[in-house]
Amino acid sequence: MPQSNLSLPRRRFLAAGATALLGLGVSAGPVAARARSLPTPESEVDAGPMVMALTFDDGPSPQYTPQVLDILRGHDVRATFFVCGDNVRTYPDVIRRIIAEGHVLGNHTWSHPHLDDLSAADVRDQIERTQDVVTEISGRTPVLFRAPYGDFADAALVVCADLGLRPISWSVDPTDWANPGADVIVDRVLAGAATGAIVLNHDGTEGGDDDPAPGSGGDRSQTVAALRSYLPQLIDDGYTFTTPDAQE
Template sequence: MKVDQVITSRRLLLTVGGASLLCACSRAGIRVSRAPAPLASPTADGAGASDASSEEDGQGSAGPSAAADGTSPAQTATPDAAGAVPPADTPQTPGEADSMVHAGPKTVALTFDDGPNPIDTPRVLEILREHGVIATFFMIGMNVKRYPDTVRAVLAQGHRIANHTWSHPDLGTLSKDGVRNELERTSDLIAETCGHRPVLFRAPGGFFTQNSYEVCAEMGLRPVLWDVDPEDWSDPGPDTIVQRVLSSIRTGSIVLNHDGALTDGLITAPGSDGDRSQTVDALRSYLPQLIDAGYRFTVPDGG
């Protein structure tokens, strides 16, 4: 066989083999998940009726490295030399979640998960009001049902109320109908309590599945992650929370905090299950420092 014929045959074989591989990949099913950026560990505090069930929901799990089921970490924007984050398009198709805001230099977003909490949420509101700062509260539907007056207090102060599922489950264990039930029940109750439906959604632990992205798209919910996680749910101490926030924040950051937890019974006193006093004490310290450093505050959708 001539040399040019050998080369042609090999090229043909490579082309056919590559096409077959691409077809096989396109047919494979992939479970999509977004984990936090560096420093973040997925949180699911209070996800069940006890500390043991919280561990099962992922509290204290390993963080953003890729998992064996095909999950992958979130992509975050990198500030330019002037400190501005490049603009990002609004997600239009399933499989996208925001982990940064894009509202100009030194603009960030504060978010609070797993509330409301009748003890600590009002304390958070007092600090935010004192400094004229707005935030976003990703609320668990069961807690909205338990503490509707606290929900209304958040709304009355002008903060954004968002969907964080009904019962804080691992979305990877649910069918698409199961995911829809978690989101719809919560959105319906928030609408009943506040007069309007939420437009933002955060998956428990930050782990979005393909089903959850599709349901979000169908319900008009915008998926939101975060960029800074001080792991306040683990009660590392207010000083540690403060240090983690101040050392990690940058233009465009979405900061994850927790003002509540899903507990067996009502949260009735400091020190009870769901106590978030360390988060409150840390916020009281780091928020004025951020303001003095020139940071401004928005909500994750820029509204």
């Protein structure tokens, strides 16, 4: 949903990093120890030259996720799906297909709130409930987390540290949720393609019912059409694809 632009998540990284640095500068104590241990959101993968990562957020969707999976399967490419627990519970069969086809599931909270607006207890509940339902349905416990809207609140990073979750951001945001046109999404992804790039896409519409992305109406057909176009182009250019869980 509104993943406004590149500057927002980068500012967030700086904020998180600054918190960690402040922790280092403070003399010993539980607060300093906690600040030091907060993980920093990762916006790139490190898997060698011409390797990048595709990520799909807000699903699973019974309508669009299978179309994305068909395209990925057609090119033998693995991707990461940052799913919302509420959707996982509603569409377990889609989750099982994602796993059966070798993809990776990440935690994208239960109901896609702005984490900055929640209490620490509610942030923890959003993340832990999603860990539980994904584990129950897929048999895999997520090791990756992405905050809705890129709002990596400190309270979320604390939970990440506690649960062994690595916060994952992105480096390429084609703003597909705003439906700028499939050709525009293609151009933005191809322009951002680079070694280590993490591409943000949206296969799901979580928040779409009560918090629709402006103008999107929860329609992800442009995301699907764009993937169908840019994926073979990236492969022709020599790119291969990894998932962030494969990195240290």
